[in-house]
Amino acid sequence: MENNKLSCSAVAAVKDICAAHNNDAGELINILHETQNTLGYLPQEVQQLVAKNLNIPASRVNGVVSFYAFFTEKPKGKHPISICLGTACYVRGSDKVLEEVKNVLGIEVGQTTPDGIFSLDCLRCVGACGLAPVMTIDGKVFGNVDPKDVRRILEDFV
Amino acid sequence: MEQKLINLTIDNRPVSVENGTTILDAAKACGIDIPTLCHINLEGTCVNNHPASCRLCVVEVAGRRNLAPACATACTEGMEVHTNTIRVLNARRTVLELILSNHPHDCLVCAKSGNCELQNLTRKLKIQEAPYEGGEKSCFEVEKTVSIIRDMNKCILCRRCETMCNDVQTVGAIGARGRGFETTISPAFGNKLADSECTYCGQCVAVCPVGALTEKDNTGKLIRDLANPNKVVIVQTAPAVRVAIGEEFGNPAGTIVTGKLAAALRKLGFDYVFDTDFAADLTIMEEGSELLGRLNAFLAGDKNVHLPILTSCCPAWVNFFEHQFPDMLNIPSTARSPQQMFGSIAKTYWAEKMGIAREKLIVVSVMPCLAKKYECGREEFKVNGNPDVDYSLSTRELAALIKEANIDFNALEDSDFDLPLGASTGAAAIFGATGGVMEAALRTAYELHTGKTLGKVDFTEVRGLEGIRKASVDMDGFELKVGIAHGLGNARKLLEDIRAGKSEFHAIEIMACPGGCIGGGGQPLHHGNIEIIKARSNAIYREDAGKPIRKSHENPYIKQLYEEYLGKPLSEKSHALLHTKYFDKSE
Numbered sequence: 001m002e003n004n005k006l007s008c009s010a011v012a013a014v015k016d017i018c019a020a021h022n023n024d025a026g027e028l029i030n031i032l033h034e035t036q037n038t039l040g041y042l043p044q045e046v047q048q049l050v051a052k053n054l055n056i057p058a059s060r061v062n063g064v065v066s067f068y069a070f071f072t073e074k075p076k077g078k079h080p081i082s083i084c085l086g087t088a089c090y091v092r093g094s095d096k097v098l099e100e101v102k103n104v105l106g107i108e109v110g111q112t113t114p115d116g117i118f119s120l121d122c123l124r125c126v127g128a129c130g131l132a133p134v135m136t137i138d139g140k141v142f143g144n145v146d147p148k149d150v151r152r153i154l155e156d157f158v
Numbered sequence: 159m160e161q162k163l164i165n166l167t168i169d170n171r172p173v174s175v176e177n178g179t180t181i182l183d184a185a186k187a188c189g190i191d192i193p194t195l196c197h198i199n200l201e202g203t204c205v206n207n208h209p210a211s212c213r214l215c216v217v218e219v220a221g222r223r224n225l226a227p228a229c230a231t232a233c234t235e236g237m238e239v240h241t242n243t244i245r246v247l248n249a250r251r252t253v254l255e256l257i258l259s260n261h262p263h264d265c266l267v268c269a270k271s272g273n274c275e276l277q278n279l280t281r282k283l284k285i286q287e288a289p290y291e292g293g294e295k296s297c298f299e300v301e302k303t304v305s306i307i308r309d310m311n312k313c314i315l316c317r318r319c320e321t322m323c324n325d326v327q328t329v330g331a332i333g334a335r336g337r338g339f340e341t342t343i344s345p346a347f348g349n350k351l352a353d354s355e356c357t358y359c360g361q362c363v364a365v366c367p368v369g370a371l372t373e374k375d376n377t378g379k380l381i382r383d384l385a386n387p388n389k390v391v392i393v394q395t396a397p398a399v400r401v402a403i404g405e406e407f408g409n410p411a412g413t414i415v416t417g418k419l420a421a422a423l424r425k426l427g428f429d430y431v432f433d434t435d436f437a438a439d440l441t442i443m444e445e446g447s448e449l450l451g452r453l454n455a456f457l458a459g460d461k462n463v464h465l466p467i468l469t470s471c472c473p474a475w476v477n478f479f480e481h482q483f484p485d486m487l488n489i490p491s492t493a494r495s496p497q498q499m500f501g502s503i504a505k506t507y508w509a510e511k512m513g514i515a516r517e518k519l520i521v522v523s524v525m526p527c528l529a530k531k532y533e534c535g536r537e538e539f540k541v542n543g544n545p546d547v548d549y550s551l552s553t554r555e556l557a558a559l560i561k562e563a564n565i566d567f568n569a570l571e572d573s574d575f576d577l578p579l580g581a582s583t584g585a586a587a588i589f590g591a592t593g594g595v596m597e598a599a600l601r602t603a604y605e606l607h608t609g610k611t612l613g614k615v616d617f618t619e620v621r622g623l624e625g626i627r628k629a630s631v632d633m634d635g636f637e638l639k640v641g642i643a644h645g646l647g648n649a650r651k652l653l654e655d656i657r658a659g660k661s662e663f664h665a666i667e668i669m670a671c672p673g674g675c676i677g678g679g680g681q682p683l684h685h686g687n688i689e690i691i692k693a694r695s696n697a698i699y700r701e702d703a704g705k706p707i708r709k710s711h712e713n714p715y716i717k718q719l720y721e722e723y724l725g726k727p728l729s730e731k732s733h734a735l736l737h738t739k740y741f742d743k744s745e
Binding site: 056062 | 329331332334335336344345346355
């Protein structure tokens with residue numbers, strides 16, 4: 001059925017992660033964390049697989065995945081972008097940076113470019129308010145970003 | 159060991175309670191009614207939901223900075239609780255106003271109007287305007303299944319349904335999904351309920367305080383059929399209906415209204431008023447014979463015989479094992495439920511006898527159950543697309559229809575069911591309570607197996623409200639061990655024992671709903687009051703005790719049915735008309 005969409009290696013990876021946590025339903029969040037780190041995202045089939053391994057209803061796994069913003073059911077791009085919309089960044093114009101990124105990539109927040117290279121998210125504060133406005137790509141921080149710089153920064157990743 | 163009591167005051171009244179008691183329960187014990195919305199506790203069963211999510215039960219506790227939710231705060235020594243200070247009243251009002259801020263205001267045409275706990279509280283707190291505009295108005299699609307209607311726009315996220323589905327029934331079809339205004343109680347991945355593991359037991363509907371979960375209403379269809387001169391419309395009514403429907407007309411819980419029920423059905427215009435109890439007696443003949451057949455094979459040394467045998471009257475239970483225990487489909491009895499046996503016999507034996515063509519005959523059932531709506535639509539219960547039972551109404555729907563038809567229910571003169579499909583015994587009457595099917599089966603199985611007459615027909619050891627009960631019965635030298643479970647979570651425990659080869663039983667009765675059918679998803683709402691379930695249960699056993707015949711195999715019209723038509727239990731004809739098979743629904 002739907003599980004056919006998952007590669008054998010992915011199925012084995014999920015099984016191993018669950019087993020490493022003794023298939024304990026109380027470890028659900030940790031298991032989902034590790035699974036997302038390994039596979040990049042948590043599609044429906046993976047959630048079903050986790051549910052099956054932990055012997056809990058899929059509705060419970062899906063409830064957790066859909067509640068926490070950290071978990072994603074869609075694949076992230078090769079280079080995930082995050083724009084800080086915390087107070088300091090916001091007052092120094094990160095909303096304009098965000099608009100420019102959306103413009104350049106042609107995607108909305110939470111989406112991934114069709115070529116799978118970039119995905120776009122927002123966050124609140126990376127603890128680098130002195131560099132506001134801040135954006136991160138692959139976890140690397142870019143400070144004092146001017147909307148004019150956005151295209152150049154992104155081109156380095158293509 | 160004697161437990162030390164905890165002393166506190168609530169609204170200046172001294173109270174002593176056991177350690178661990180919540181403020182809500184302590185207040186209740188001294189007659190103070192703190193409003194609640196999410197909380198529900200059917201004491202004695204495992205139904206207990208107190209997520210403290212609605213915050214309506216907040217009270218002031220001296221020395222505590224914030225207000226405390228009474229349902230989730232344990233009493234402590236010397237605690238001073240106030241339930242009606244200005245601060246509490248203001249907070250409670252604001253909480254309710256906030257809940258109303260994204261709840262639709264279409265009460266006039268809501269299925270739950272008049273029976274809605276949110277509406278009642280709004281009236282009680284005299285909230286007459288909505289000061290907060292919802293941050294966002296939700297617009298979730300309404301899902302209409304054959305049994306249950308889900309309108310998540312009306313959901314207040316009390317989580318009662320989630321508790322029922324997950325903790326009590328262990329079905330896990332629905333759970334909270336998403337966050338903030340986007341939150342719904344839904345099957346995984348936002349799928350349809352109809353595509354989920356849902357058994358249609360309807361316990362989510364039975365506890366929903368608002369109109370978010372309601373039943374598919376078939377009253378309109380019935381009115382059209384009753385008005386159609388080309389149709390013969392007959393009705394069957396389940397054992398649990400007659401001990402509960404009186405509540406809808408102001409009678410105390412546990413009032414038996416069998417005669418008035420039959421009279422009301424006649425007044426509504428049904429051509430024949432029959433009784434599912436007749437089919438319950440028939441079920442005992444078939445299921446009891448199946449039990450004895452397997453038992454005799456087992457006693458003769460057959461190692462392949464499937465024991466324990468499980469009852470199969472409850473359609474939610476059937477759905478449950480088809481979804482969750484597909485490896486065990488050969489264990490339950492193959493006997494159809496009484497509803498389906500009735501339909502099958504009505505549209506063959508009775509229709510032939512009366513000379514009524516199948517297409518002209520409409521069989522309606524009145525059931526305490528929402529899964530019955532689904533059951534009668536199952537493909538295997540149709541002949542050339544024509545269902546044995548055309549559709550099912552819940553107890554609540556029938557009560558509403560009686561009111562709509564301007565029938566003064568309480569003033570009706572008692573009437574009898576029509577013959578032959580209205581004749582029944584006390585054994586059939588108790589089908590509506592947990593343990594009842596087993597007791598009825600024991601009465602018949604004992605006499606058929608031993609050839610002796612029972613001195614006492616009451617098997618009180620199988621009665622009660624404990625989640626799992628067991629008893630052993632001396633079958634003239636053979637010790638028959640029986641188990642009974644109500645609530646699917648309890649059923650799961652017995653099934654897992656069977657799977658692990660640890661089951662000690664020869665026969666097990668399962669009913670999906672707490673208390674059995676008397677606590678079904680289609681019954682008048684109990685609003686969390688366990689005394690109502692107990693009163694209905696007592697009424698069921700009173701009904702049995704008052705019957706002249708109390709053993710299914712002594713029902714003269716059942717005997718006649720076998721003589722004239724079926725031959726004997728488990729005959730080829732019986733198999734074709736009264737038995738079924740089960741399907742793997744795990745994928």
